[in-house]
Every structure is written in C-alpha cells, then in structure tokens.
Amino acid sequence: MGIEIGGFLGLILLIIEVYAFVRIVQSRASTGAKVLWIVGILVLPVLGLIVWLLAGPKG
Incomplete structure (x- = not known):
C-alpha cells in the first residue's frame, strides 16, 4: 500500500511541477529569473514549489 500512495503523490507532484x-x-520575469526558479523547483x-507559490513571478 505504501508504494501505491507514494506513486500517487509523486504523480500529483509531477503535475504541479509541470504547471x-x-x-x-x-x-x-527575466530569463535569468525564470532559469533560477526552474532550477530551484527541480x-x-x-x-x-512552496516558495514559488509564495514569492514566484506573477503574470
């Protein structure tokens, strides 16, 4: 059961990251800022993701 829940949570995390x-x-945002945000999330x-939701580039 642990593997099934972990796989489901991993899928949700992947979907949120792609979004x-x-x-x-x-x-x-500038190209440099975009790269830093993407690297930070990776x-x-x-x-x-939490930091991006709170302080990420808007618009």
Whole structure:
C-alpha cells in the first residue's frame, strides 16, 4: 500500500511541477529569473514549489 500512495503523490507532484514550469515560462520575469526558479523547483521539488507559490513571478 505504501508504494501505491507514494506513486500517487509523486504523480500529483509531477503535475504541479509541470504547471509551475508552464507558468514560469509564460511570466514576464527575466530569463535569468525564470532559469533560477526552474532550477530551484527541480533541485528542491516540494520546498521549491512552496516558495514559488509564495514569492514566484506573477503574470
């Protein structure tokens, strides 16, 4: 049962990350800022997403 729940949570995390990447690329932030946000989310997936939701590029 643990593997099934972990796989489901991993799938949800992947979907949220793809959504974040699309929003980052579509934002008006500079290219450098976009790269830093994407790298931050890739290196620290959960923490990076939380920080992005709170302080990420808007628009």
